[in-house]
Amino acid sequence: MKILKNLNAKAVLVNLILLLFFVQSCNSPKNKTIKKAIVNKEKPSVPDIYAEHIRTSEFKMPEEERLAFKLPPGFEITLFASEPDITKPINMEFDDRGRLWVTQSSEYPIAAGMGDGKDRITILEDKNGDGKADSFTNFDDNLNIPIGIMPVSDGAIAYSIPNLYYFRDTDNDGKADSKKILLGGFGHKDTHGMVNNLMRGYDGWLHVCHGFSNTSNVAGTDGDSIKMISGNTFRVRMDGSRVEQTTFGRVNPFGYAYDEKGYLYSVDCHTKPITQLIPGGDYPHFGKKHPLELVLLLK
Structure with a gap:
């Protein structure tokens, strides 16, 4: 008991x-x-x-943000443009007239389906020479998460889900009058890492980053195609006649730049931040076998 x-x-x-x-x-x-x-x-x-x-962090006014930058000796930072004139700028590029072209993806990361969206490409100009943009011209304002812009003599090439488009400004008023598909369609199931950072190479081709998690099968008008899965880079002729893959691997390439010696560098937003790229190079990816591992497995 x-x-x-x-x-x-x-x-x-x-x-x-x-x-x-x-x-x-x-x-x-x-x-x-x-x-x-x-x-x-x-x-x-x-x-x-x-x-x-x-x-x-708390929201800051543009001047507060400017003062928070830590710059190397000899460098200066000034405000060129801010909200409400621009919102969610993701990519930008200067043209030969000194105008700054900015992709504004206010809808990011929510895509507008397969149709037109409300995002835009805007041309910024400093017309009075005070170092600040005072002219804002919407080149195209019916885009779907534009990420990547390259001004050309008669308009611009830009990415908007799901294609690379060639926009033409036939009357030189700063607004697109027509657009045609240069290359596409690209995978976009993950809108956080898509086609981005268009850059004109020394070879005359357009060089582009292909972002994280998406799979794309694209072909030039010559019919020759490439398949890219997640991080890669590629190049396409300015008329869309041919596309070629330039590097393989990495996770989410987002950023392209040449140095003064012609060496090419790219930023990976997931793993190693900066990589010097070699044409045809195959780089590590945390979701794929390293090239060396594949060779060892085959042996």
Whole structure:
């Protein structure tokens, strides 16, 4: 009897502990949010696990942002343009007239389906010479997450889901009068890493980055095609007649630049930040076997 009483007492104690744990769990901030949402027939608001380790900061005015930059000796930073004149600028490029072309992807990362969106390419000019943009001309304002812009003599080449387009400004008023598909269509299931950073190479071709997680099968008008999966780079003739893959691998290439000696560098937004690219080079990717590993496996 004494043993039974002791067992019953232990059972009651365990149940009390479990009950206390259950009550505390139900009263936790997360479960209170879920309970409230259920009562109000709303979708529970669960914390974003992808934002747990992202540093947050208060909103700052443009001048506060400018003063926060840490610059190397001899460098100066000035404000050229800010909201509300531009919103979510992702890529920019100067033309031969000194105008700054900016892709504004306000809808990012929510794509507007396969049709036109509300994003735009805007031409910024400093007409009074005070170092700040005072003219804003929307070259095209029906785009779908434009990421990548390259001004040309009669318009611009730019990416907008799902193609690279050749936009022409036939009357030189700073607005696109026509557009045609230069190359496409590109994969865009992951809108965080798409075709971006168009750059004119020393070879005369247009060089482009192909971003993370997407698969693209594209061909020039000559019918020869390439298939790219996730991080890669490629080049295309300015008339779209031919496309060639230039490097393989990496995760999310986003950024292209030549130095004064002609060496090509690119930024990878996932792994090693800066890589010097060699034509035909195959670089590591955390979701793929390293080229050397594949050779060893084949042996």
